[in-house]
Amino acid sequence: MKWVLLAEDSDEKALHIIEVLSDNGVSIDFVRRSKDIRSAHMLLEKYDFALVILDMTFQVSGRAHASTEALAGLRILQHMAAAWNKTPVVITTQHEQFSDDNVMVQSLDELRNLCLQAFPENFCGAIHVRLGEDKWKSELDRLVKEYI
Secondary structure (H helix, E strand, O other): OOEEEEEOOOHHHHHHHHHHHHHOOOOHHHEEEEOEHHHHHHHHHHOOEEEEEEOOOEEOOOOOOOOEEOOHHHHHHHHHHHOOOOOOEEEEEOOOOEEOOOOEEOOHHHHHHHHHHHOOOOEEEEEEOOOOOOHHHHHHHHHHHHHO
C-alpha cells in the first residue's frame, strides 16, 4: 500500500479528505497526518510517500501557543525541494488570498502559478475547499486517482 501525508490542521477538513482517500482505496492506516510544519518535515524524512495533500495555512509547530502562517505550505514545499523529494503535492485550501511578511498572493490562480514555477517537480494542483460543497471532493478524487 502507498503512504499519503496529510498536512492539515483542521480536524473537520481532514476528515473530509480522509473520506476521499478511503473512497479511493487508501486505508486510514496508510495516512500519516501532520498538524504543523515541524511534524510534516519529520514525517517526510521517515516515510516514502506516494502523495502529499497539503494545506497552505497552518501552524508552524505543535506547541500550545504556536503561530499560524498564511503560506506555511510553501515552507514544506521548499523543504521537499531542498531534499530532492519529488513526491507529488496537491494543495487543499479554504483560502483564496494569502500573505505573510515576504509574499502576497492575491488568488488561488496566482498560488498555482507560483507553485508551478517554484516547485515543478512536486506541484500537481491546488483545490479550493468549501466544506459545504462537493465539487472540491471531485477534484481531489481525480488527482488522488492520478497519483495513487
